[in-house]
Amino acid sequence: MTRMLARVIGAVSIGMLALSSASPRLTAQGGDANAGDWRMIVLTGPTQIAVPPPGQTGSVDYQAELTAIRNAQNRLTKAQRASIDYWSRGSVIRWNEILMELVANSDLPPAPNPDGSYPAPDANNPFADPRFPFANPPYAARAYSYVSVAQYEALKVAWYYKYLYNRPAPSQVDQGIRALLPVNAPAYPSEDAVVSGVTAELLKLLFPTEVEKITLKAGEHRQAALLSGRASSTDLAAGLALGQAVAAVFTARAGTDGMRTAGGSPALWQALADAASARGEVPWHSMETPPRPPMLPVFGSVRAWMMTPAEIIQERPGPPPSTSSPLMAQELAEVKNTVKNLTREELAIALKWSDGLSSPTPPGHWNFIAAPYFQKTGWSEVRMARAYALLNMTMHDAAVACWDTKFTYFNPRPSQLDPELKTALGLPNFPSYTSGHSTFSSAAAEVLSYLIPGEAAYFRAQMEEAAISRLYGGIHYRSDIEVGKDHGARIGGYTVRFARLDGADGR
Amino acid sequence: MATLRLLARLTLVLSAYVLLPIVPIVHAQTVDDQIMIEGKTLFTGYLFTYDTWDEYWEGPLKRDNGNIGTLTMRTSAWYVNYGVTDRLNVMATLPYVRTRASQGVLREMQGLQDFGVAAKYKLFSVPSPIGVLSTFAAGSAGLPMTDYTPDFYPLSIGSNSRRASGRFTVNLHTKPGFFVTGSSAYTWRGDVTLDRPYYFTDGQLFLTSEVDMPNVFDYTLSGGYLRRGLMASVSYSQQRTLGGGDIRRQDMPFVSNRMNADRIGGMVMWALPKKLRFLSVQGAYSYTLRGRNVGQTSTVTGGVMYTLPLHGRPTR
Numbered sequence: 001m002t003r004m005l006a007r008v009i010g011a012v013s014i015g016m017l018a019l020s021s022a023s024p025r026l027t028a029q030g031g032d033a034n035a036g037d038w039r040m041i042v043l044t045g046p047t048q049i050a051v052p053p054p055g056q057t058g059s060v061d062y063q064a065e066l067t068a069i070r071n072a073q074n075r076l077t078k079a080q081r082a083s084i085d086y087w088s089r090g091s092v093i094r095w096n097e098i099l100m101e102l103v104a105n106s107d108l109p110p111a112p113n114p115d116g117s118y119p120a121p122d123a124n125n126p127f128a129d130p131r132f133p134f135a136n137p138p139y140a141a142r143a144y145s146y147v148s149v150a151q152y153e154a155l156k157v158a159w160y161y162k163y164l165y166n167r168p169a170p171s172q173v174d175q176g177i178r179a180l181l182p183v184n185a186p187a188y189p190s191e192d193a194v195v196s197g198v199t200a201e202l203l204k205l206l207f208p209t210e211v212e213k214i215t216l217k218a219g220e221h222r223q224a225a226l227l228s229g230r231a232s233s234t235d236l237a238a239g240l241a242l243g244q245a246v247a248a249v250f251t252a253r254a255g256t257d258g259m260r261t262a263g264g265s266p267a268l269w270q271a272l273a274d275a276a277s278a279r280g281e282v283p284w285h286s287m288e289t290p291p292r293p294p295m296l297p298v299f300g301s302v303r304a305w306m307m308t309p310a311e312i313i314q315e316r317p318g319p320p321p322s323t324s325s326p327l328m329a330q331e332l333a334e335v336k337n338t339v340k341n342l343t344r345e346e347l348a349i350a351l352k353w354s355d356g357l358s359s360p361t362p363p364g365h366w367n368f369i370a371a372p373y374f375q376k377t378g379w380s381e382v383r384m385a386r387a388y389a390l391l392n393m394t395m396h397d398a399a400v401a402c403w404d405t406k407f408t409y410f411n412p413r414p415s416q417l418d419p420e421l422k423t424a425l426g427l428p429n430f431p432s433y434t435s436g437h438s439t440f441s442s443a444a445a446e447v448l449s450y451l452i453p454g455e456a457a458y459f460r461a462q463m464e465e466a467a468i469s470r471l472y473g474g475i476h477y478r479s480d481i482e483v484g485k486d487h488g489a490r491i492g493g494y495t496v497r498f499a500r501l502d503g504a505d506g507r
Numbered sequence: 508m509a510t511l512r513l514l515a516r517l518t519l520v521l522s523a524y525v526l527l528p529i530v531p532i533v534h535a536q537t538v539d540d541q542i543m544i545e546g547k548t549l550f551t552g553y554l555f556t557y558d559t560w561d562e563y564w565e566g567p568l569k570r571d572n573g574n575i576g577t578l579t580m581r582t583s584a585w586y587v588n589y590g591v592t593d594r595l596n597v598m599a600t601l602p603y604v605r606t607r608a609s610q611g612v613l614r615e616m617q618g619l620q621d622f623g624v625a626a627k628y629k630l631f632s633v634p635s636p637i638g639v640l641s642t643f644a645a646g647s648a649g650l651p652m653t654d655y656t657p658d659f660y661p662l663s664i665g666s667n668s669r670r671a672s673g674r675f676t677v678n679l680h681t682k683p684g685f686f687v688t689g690s691s692a693y694t695w696r697g698d699v700t701l702d703r704p705y706y707f708t709d710g711q712l713f714l715t716s717e718v719d720m721p722n723v724f725d726y727t728l729s730g731g732y733l734r735r736g737l738m739a740s741v742s743y744s745q746q747r748t749l750g751g752g753d754i755r756r757q758d759m760p761f762v763s764n765r766m767n768a769d770r771i772g773g774m775v776m777w778a779l780p781k782k783l784r785f786l787s788v789q790g791a792y793s794y795t796l797r798g799r800n801v802g803q804t805s806t807v808t809g810g811v812m813y814t815l816p817l818h819g820r821p822t823r
Contacts, residue, residue, distance in 0.1 A: 289573025
């Protein structure tokens with residue numbers, strides 16, 4: 001029974017309320033009243049988004065809002081109480097969980113056509129087969145980062161206006177209204193409405209077929225804020241407008257960040273193979289039947305967050321061992337030998353980090369690893385958003401830089417060079433060098449170790465395990481992994497250097 | 508005679524009782540027939556099963572997959588049945604399974620699968636104008652013997668789930684030797700633990716390694732001839748998994764998928780004459796007509812069985 005309950009709590013489902021009475025609550029710590037001054041990433045500053053002053057708390061209109069909350073609190077349903085409890089875990093952390101589910105739900109490649117070709121998901125016809133998007137690791141890395149950075153920017157704006165206007169929460173104004181969620185900052189504009197508004201708009205852009213679930217969840221979030229006595233309807237309306245305005249800025253950026261052309265074209269795919277051949281190397285080719293076009297070969301040109309295009313190229317690792325070199329033969333033999341003599345423990349590690357089809361992908365896995373440690377800190381909502389933004393920015397940058405490397409060298413997978421080499425994991429359909437897992441994980445561990453230094457050893461151990469898991473799976477050479485880890489650490493450094501100077505770094 | 512009847516049990520199971528994932532699992536205990544071994548008799552032997560498919564159902568959609576080609580599963584199973592009394596039989600089986608895909612890069616898997624134990628009890632027999640009507644109750648359990656991964660379908664050798672079943676069987680046997688049998692079971696399945704911390708199935712992301720396995724209902728109808736040293740029968744069976752999600756378009760199968768199958772089968776067994784009467788041989792074939800989240804399997808089975816009387820009386 002306990003186990004069953006645990007599973008119910010563990011199940012994250014959009015539209016389903018988890019009865020998570022045991023979940024720790026987000027508490028106010030410091031409040032971060034100066035967050036409106038923290039350095040922006042995309043916006044020019046908090047006043048780029050105008051938020052008009054609220055009405056007086058003594059006004060008739062506001063008193064009517066309070067009456068509505070009082071009445072609603074007097075007849076709370078079981079579902080409403082469960083909803084308040086669900087959101088008490090924190091807005092940013094809950095929406096991150098929801099995003100993980102959206103990614104897993106969309107992490108499926110198109111099925112082949114009868115003639116052996118593959119259809120491409122179409123953002124303008126998302127409900128067709130194949131559905132849009134195919135949330136593969138680069139797409140997912142970008143999605144997590146857009147949502148996290150937009151939440152962070154929107155909350156900094158919200159914090160600016162909260163402390164500009166200093167409007168108290170309904171539960172602070174009216175003795176008859178209970179505080180069913182903690183009040184951590186002035187109420188106007190509502191941080192719940194800001195987060196639900198900015199997140200829902202971006203999720204609808206990124207996962208258009210899920211519009212219904214997303215909209216319902218966002219509405220439920222705002223309703224919970226109201227019923228809990230944390231926000232009045234005008235607090236919510238101002239927050240929603242602010243969140244949507246910030247989302248519009250990010251939507252514009254997403255339309256021009258290079259994602260639309262990241263799939264390349266048949267001519268480009270051929271040019272990549274020809275270039276590798278011209279260098280005297282065996283070019284990568286798809287091991288799928290029928291052969292599938294490579295995954296997002298131009299993703300390396302998508303706009304990064306903390307790195308300029310010149311820095312992406314500057315940090316690009318040198319070439320892998322030549323496909324005809326004794327070193328490559330030696331590395332190939334190591335992969336083959338490892339898979340052939342795989343222990344159960346090694347297989348468990350490979351499977352733990354598989355993050356293949358229908359998964360939240362490796363960037364999602366690192367969000368999952370970070371969540372309990374973030375939660376334990378007791379950070380304010382805006383500081384929580386900062387942590388997720390830093391983590392997901394670096395993993396997006398890792399995706400860009402790793403894909404730039406992969407499609408610069410177009411290096412074959414081990415099972416292409418040796419057809420007798422069988423894998424313990426599904427074989428990703430893109431070039432081998434360098435390992436995406438290693439790059440993502442190393443960048444993530446770098447940022448997490450900055451955010452939570454006391455757990456640096458743990459994050460590093462997880463990173464090492466994620467990286468070597470790809471050798472155990474038979475899908476990466478050792479140099480893919482070692483170079484990827486080194487590359488990822490340098491990428492992580494860009495985000496950490498930004499964070500140290502952003503005005504929020506307390507150390 | 509007892510030998511022959513016991514052989515019938517084995518073959519029927521292979522064509523009918525199997526919980527069919529994309530790779531079928533052998534439950535080499537046949538608790539679903541009308542045959543009892545006599546008391547104080549040991550019956551043991553070896554069965555080899557060859558399953559193969561090159562098309563499967565992805566949810567309701569039947570398809571092939573160039574990254575799998577033909578999937579084969581070879582099972583070697585040791586089997587033993589002991590007659591505690593004429594009315595109570597206990598049996599056990601231990602299969603070794605090997606899977607392989609003819610195309611693609613995924614590696615083959617092999618290993619000891621699940622130890623099966625079962626007890627079958629003959630409830631009552633009543634004569635009727637057309638023959639003898641008998642009823643049976645049986646309970647069985649499956650216990651994974653190794654920690655093989657259930658997270659590599661369709662190449663996993665099994666679901667790595669503990670199982671318990673309750674079964675009821677009715678048989679009508681006529682004097683000339685013709686018979687009809689109906690048998691049905693409900694199977695409870697224990698949670699499965701994955702090596703990864705979360706999984707997505709049936710529209711939800713579960714943030715846990717524990718997979719709740721849906722239970723299974725199955726039934727088999729069979730008819731044939733059983734007399735002296737020969738048994739021949741045909742059967743039709745349905746298996747329904749009572750929950751679980753579909754394989755999504757172009758996704759990998761998952762251990763808790765709703766795996767359903769309708770199968771037909773036929774079997775022949777023969778007890779060797781004279782001095783070799785303690786030995787018997789059998790052969791069977793079955794085919795999946797319709798399914799959901801399973802392969803369209805063709806299954807061939809062959810086996811040799813040995814009977815050892817321990818009661819000191821002449822063998823009937």
